[in-house]
Amino acid sequence: xxxxxxVVLTTRLDTxxxxxxxxxxxxxxxxxxxxxxxxxxxxxxxAVSIKLETANPVRSFKGRGTELVASRLAEVGxxxxxxASAGNLGQALAWSGRGRGLDVTVVATRHATVAKLDRIRALxxxxxxxxxxxxxxRDRAAAIARQRGIRLFExxxxxxxxxxxATIGLELVxxxxxxxxxxxxxxxxxxxxxxxxxxxxxxxxxxxxxxQPLGAPAMTRSWHxxxxxxxxxxxxxxxxVAGRRPIPAVLDDLLVVADDAVLxxxxxxxxxxxxxxxxxxxxxxxxxxxGIAALLEDPDRFAGRHVVTxxxxxxxxxxxxxxxxxxxRGRGW
Numbered sequence: 001x002x003x004x005x006x007v008v009l010t011t012r013l014d015t016x017x018x019x020x021x022x023x024x025x026x027x028x029x030x031x032x033x034x035x036x037x038x039x040x041x042x043x044x045x046x047a048v049s050i051k052l053e054t055a056n057p058v059r060s061f062k063g064r065g066t067e068l069v070a071s072r073l074a075e076v077g078x079x080x081x082x083x084a085s086a087g088n089l090g091q092a093l094a095w096s097g098r099g100r101g102l103d104v105t106v107v108a109t110r111h112a113t114v115a116k117l118d119r120i121r122a123l124x125x126x127x128x129x130x131x132x133x134x135x136x137x138r139d140r141a142a143a144i145a146r147q148r149g150i151r152l153f154e155x156x157x158x159x160x161x162x163x164x165x166a167t168i169g170l171e172l173v174x175x176x177x178x179x180x181x182x183x184x185x186x187x188x189x190x191x192x193x194x195x196x197x198x199x200x201x202x203x204x205x206x207x208x209x210x211x212q213p214l215g216a217p218a219m220t221r222s223w224h225x226x227x228x229x230x231x232x233x234x235x236x237x238x239x240x241v242a243g244r245r246p247i248p249a250v251l252d253d254l255l256v257v258a259d260d261a262v263l264x265x266x267x268x269x270x271x272x273x274x275x276x277x278x279x280x281x282x283x284x285x286x287x288x289x290x291g292i293a294a295l296l297e298d299p300d301r302f303a304g305r306h307v308v309t310x311x312x313x314x315x316x317x318x319x320x321x322x323x324x325x326x327x328x329r330g331r332g333w
Contacts, residue, residue, distance in 0.1 A: 007204045011253040012159055013197040018166040025067040025167065026096075029056050032168075034175050034308070039279040044292070045299045047306040049179060050280060051168065053313065054288070058119075060240075060313035061191060062092035065164030069153055070096035072160070079103060080150040084137035086239045087116025088313050089155050094123035103150075107141040109133055113239060113285075113317045133234065135244050156188035156250045165191045169198025172308065179206065180305040183291030185312050186210035186219050186261060187241030189250040195310065196257030210254070210261040211290040213269060216242040220261040222251050237324070238269060240287035240313060268293035274325045276311065283321065285313045 022030060033052045040048045053061035070093070073081055080103035083093050090106035097104035104125040108117060109132060120127050130140050138154070145152035155161050172182065172195070182199060184192045196208040212220045215236035221229040228251055234242040254261075272292030276282040291309030295302055 007201050009197060009201050009256055011193065011197050011256050012249060013162055013166060013194065013253065015198065015201055018163045018170060018194075018198060021064075021068055021163055022167055022170070024071050025064050025164065029061075029063040029067065030167065031171060032056075034171065036177070037280050040275060040292075043275055043279065044295045044302070046295065046302040046304065048295070049177070049306065049308045050282075051172065051308055051310045052282070053168070053311060054282070054284075058088065058091040058095050059315050060088040060092065061165060061168060061310070062088045062161075063095060064167055065161035065190065066092040066096040068160035068164050069093075069151075069158065070100050070102060073097075073102055073151060074100035078150050080148065081105070081153050082107065082141050082144045082148075082150055083153040083155065084108070084134065084141040085120075085155070086134055086242065087112050087120070088240055088315055089161075090120045090125065090127070091116060091123060091315070093153060094120050094125035098124050105144060107137045107144065109137050113315060113320075115317050116315050119315070133244065134242060156190040156193070157247045161190040162194040162197075162253070165194030166198050167194075168310065169195040169202075173198060173202045178306065179308050181207040181209055181302065181307045183209050183211055183294055183307060183309040185241055185287045185290045185310065186212040187216075187287065188243055188247065189219060189254050191310065191312060193250060193253040193257055197253070200257045207259045208257060209294065210258050211294045212241060212261065212263055213238045213290070214263040214265050216244075217263050218244050219246045219251070219254070220263050222246045223254055223258060223261040226255060236269075236286070237266060237320075238286035238290065240285060241290070262294055262298070264290060264293040264297050268296050270324045271296055273321075277325050282311060283314045283316065284311050285316045288312045288314065
């Protein structure tokens, strides 16, 4: 794309640090595919390109951020770290920490996707499960960090998660094709603020549109009301974005870099997963199908545009996934 018409932004992120991050992150997470997916376009009514963040050892974009924090901890310590995770961050931190000799603890809810939990254990991290939701896991991780005197790694709050994700934005800007809108899954905000920061600084004419499930609307409501709005509960299959308590500093960044934030229904998320499988040959977890869901729910908004959607993860429970994408075919495929 290479517009490079720089705009100075006031966020916690720094473009020079983001550019330097590409020299630290393991290349296995970088330069991910970006391609036009014409087979999706008759279904969606606009030009669609996919930025595919699943072809790596942890099958999500999270490794970009965990590489940064693990590299720093390996250099200056402490050699132990704890995080709360719905699954993908924990896998990524376990992978990055294992290669650098770090002691990694991951706190997750018992209701997390089993495949994600199994992978965290397989990568050598200590896994602690809590009853309740992700916010309780965050509280427990903070308590462990205090008790053991180790690093608490917080998704979206810790700048490494945002600036690691922001390297996706650099790759979008470096691509020769032009596009009008980038659709980004919105949960805690690391992906949205990271990609959004780079696009708004280097390609400010590109719309940054954040997408969140209707059943987990806290950050979207906060963006629209320009203040932190919490919710009592969440109800969505998109576990990777199911937070209730937005982080004020992250919201401040999001207000600078996002053009809009929308909510989508569960039926649209499932339809998006099905379209990505049938027309792109991609297994996407629910959070990764949010962009397609937004296209399905408001086709007139995107008609005539070239849209990029970030497919951010593919860690799914096989049984649940089959049920979602093949509900009428009985067992198997």
